[in-house]
Amino acid sequence: MSDLSIVDKNTKPLLNRFFSPIRINGMEMENRSLMSSIHLNLEDFEDQFERMAYFYAKRAAEGVGLIVTSGCSPDVPGMFAVKGFSLKEDAEIASHRIITDAVHQKGGKIALQIMHFGREAVHGNIVSSSNRKLASSLFTPKALEEPEILAIIDAFAACAQRAVDAGYDAIELIFSQGFLVHQFLAPACNNRTDAWGGSFDNRSRLATEIARRVRARVGPDYPIIFRVPCMDLLTGGITEDESIELIRRLLPFGVDLLSVSIGWHNSDVPTIAMVVPRAGFASATRLVRDNFPDLKICISNRINDPRVAESLLIDGGADVIAMARPFLADAALVSKARRNAFDQINPCIACNQNCLDYVFSGQPVGCSVNPEAVQPDEGVYAALPRKQKVAVVGGGIAGMGSALFLARRGAAVDLFEAGSSLGGQLRLAARIPEKDEFLGTVRYYTQAVIEAGVKLHLGTEFGAAQLAQGYDHVVIATGCATRHPGNLPGADLPHVIQYSDVLENSCPVEHPVVIIGGGGVACDVAKYLMKTKNSLRSAAHSYLNLKVADDSLSKYLAADTSSAASVTLLQRSSRKFAFRLGRTTRWIQMADMERLNVSMRNKVDIIAITRDGVEIFNRATKVSEIVPARTVVLAVGHEPRLQLLELLEKAKIRHSVVGSAATEGDVARRTNISSALGDAYQMALSYADR
Missing domain, CATH: 3.20.20.70 (Aldolase class I)
Structure with missing residues (x-):
């Protein structure tokens, strides 16, 4: 273990009270x-x-x-x-x-x-x-x-x-x-x-x-x-x-x-x-x-x-x-x-x-955003025996973590991201009500990789031209794509969209809404839709009530109505909704769903999506019915992005796969911020000059 750092006490802090004895x-x-x-x-x-x-x-x-x-x-x-x-x-x-x-x-x-x-x-x-x-x-x-x-x-x-x-x-x-x-x-x-x-x-x-x-x-x-x-x-x-x-x-x-x-x-x-x-x-x-x-x-x-x-x-x-x-x-x-x-x-x-x-x-405690925490060698990064040139492909949290931890070991790292910014799924997650703390993680890791000397290549697809630059190793952190249920009748209708379309583009949707899926993402999207349905109107009413002291607004406000928000979750499985959430947070999610009047129905078979709703078969009651929907949101899982993996294997280039780009069977491995950063940390620590 290396010696621990010593505080520099020469800089004048701005937080006068915090740093007073x-x-x-x-x-x-x-x-x-x-x-x-x-x-x-x-x-x-x-x-x-x-x-x-x-x-x-x-x-x-x-x-x-x-x-x-x-x-x-x-x-x-x-x-x-x-x-x-x-x-x-x-x-x-x-x-x-x-x-x-x-x-x-x-x-x-x-x-x-x-x-x-x-x-x-x-x-x-x-x-x-x-x-x-x-x-x-x-x-x-x-x-x-x-x-x-x-x-x-x-x-x-x-x-x-x-x-x-x-x-x-x-x-x-x-x-x-x-x-x-x-x-x-x-x-x-x-x-x-x-x-x-x-x-x-x-x-x-x-x-x-x-x-x-x-x-x-x-x-x-x-x-x-x-x-x-x-x-x-x-x-x-x-x-x-x-x-x-x-x-x-x-x-x-x-x-x-x-x-x-x-x-x-x-x-x-x-x-x-x-x-x-x-x-x-x-x-x-x-x-x-x-x-x-x-x-x-x-x-x-x-x-x-x-x-x-x-x-x-x-x-x-x-x-x-x-x-x-x-x-x-x-x-x-x-x-x-x-x-x-x-x-x-x-x-x-x-x-x-x-x-x-x-x-x-009963597990040893750690930290989702800091995989070093409570480790016996926290803060220690063994230097690589020789300078390694490594490409990390994907600018989500797994990619940023991989780039940072490899750079701390002394590798020369290039980080490629096809989009215009880093953060990946965390940026989408931060749009969910009460989850904006994720932006702090994106901010920290973005700055940390820059300070560590990682070269960023935003808006750049990684392909043959980049491979020709002679990397010793390529880390695949390309994440996953939303799964499309191609065999579901009606899945290609215009009012059927992916959950990522809702969060990434913040486009209004027409209610009532049916969300197909019952995991944590589906529940988050339900909260997002319920809370944003009337946000513009609520903000306008609050402004007018603040600025106008008398009751002259009553007729205007009474006239300004719209249909109530309505969201239904449909899940084939009999398991609990958002069952993968931890003991200390799942109860909060379920209480929010109840408070927002989100309808949750499991043990149903999705027969087809129609222009008026979703046809289901209730396995408990043995009855078929149509759940009304003007918008249908798909939150049915993910598929790994494997194109780069196939290219690297064909070219016989050394590589690692981290985060949700990895697979369990033929589907993307379920990951969260903890497992994505944990993958990146363990990969970097075990990386060897082969």
Whole structure:
């Protein structure tokens, strides 16, 4: 592994508040950035502490003000899995020293998050306030008895002392996010009738007793961060008044930094997905500030740009900015912001694919937009033994990633794109409502390949003339084309179009619309059509209502009507719609479809497309019918573009295939941003001078 980069502290940053120091009890942070806890799922690796140390030290070297570790259990039942990240006994202190020493060697500071998973754990020995089972869990928790509760309080205090002994600069006590302490606080989990349930006095007792015992153990000068639920967004969660009261009850134990926490993993409202606007829950932090103006407050949730962080600090609602996944997407986020290189930051797009979805599936965590993240050799690119001349064909995300990663290994790379811009399918995806974060990925990779010295050839088809330039290797990243169901009667009628025609050209369509297909793309197109149907009229009405104060517009607005939007999805398969979406995002997509009144019908055979609709046979009812449609949109899959592959094989030129240009059988392999960039990264790392 190569040495980690050192922050250049000589450039004057534009973000004055973000880069101002702040003292948290006896600890000074050199800036207002806090890398909040990310569970990495590295417990199955023998070298988990070395890997965690490398991961955290790399970010410390790039200037993060304070790093908070993965949730660390104080006892055995509190661990996430059978093998868990813990500090439950003195023998583990030496392993934790590997982490703290690595971070301190890079000039950083790190806090241990002490957390008991409770019923959120995935082993068979889980415990909670009551025996109420988490809907998504296989296990029913054991309701803790009072001696066991007292033992957990002791375990928190002992773990805090071990954190001090292990060299951690602070500790964070997490009383939120649906973990054990939160399970006592919330009536949704706690149906006890003893001294630990019922009234808020009783439900908050575990939190206050842990705070009391931990403060007594570590002393008055040691920094303690309290991560407290301040907006539960869950039926049966704690109320805003109870949140404020909980903070008030914690004050006697020294709240050095109050970290405002939003929601549960099973909240009724999305809290960290792409649909959430940036800094979407800042109001919760402002409420805390209004009640506790002297507290140092940390804000979190959907902050992925240091300029947004600066605006939040300017508003005065927060003193510290917590970001977790943005440090997966770009380890150098802070150092880039320090030198005002904002366009060089690889932004977190809140897709949840390789982070939160991987946490729940037990896989080592990574990042969709940064395939290096959490790798044992993150940031290391072995130089090629000799200069290689490589052509990458295709300017989508797989092509841009391939070009960038090969250039980092020292190859001379030419990137060919037949269109006029880079980005490919991501540019189409960014047109979907609430998915414009994809544009940040396109922007980052476009700039990154240019900075890496890749030569761009836009508007250029790759053919015989380019082959004659003597490339050592050609990477095929040409993607795929939309599939046309040629054997479907009526598929060539004028009102039948591909989903790409809808998104790429933004052309209005006539409703009602039938979309043939049931995957994530089909659902996205349905949302796009429903939300854009009346967008022009809505904008005009909003303008007039703003500018005209009286009721003289009523007749005009009443007259300005049009037919309602109507979209139906038809799918032959019996599986769920958008079934390939991850656990943390599919429910959001389905809730949106229901809210928008999109009709979804599966288990149907498509017989024919007519001028008036789509003829189907319902396999459940054994009835044929016509679904009305003035426009039919095809979203029935893709076919790989294989022309270049055939040319290269015939010419016996060395080549690789990445992304959706690759095949599974005779169809394009299903890919997303994660698998496309992962393909590119692995291809580049394994590339050899053959």
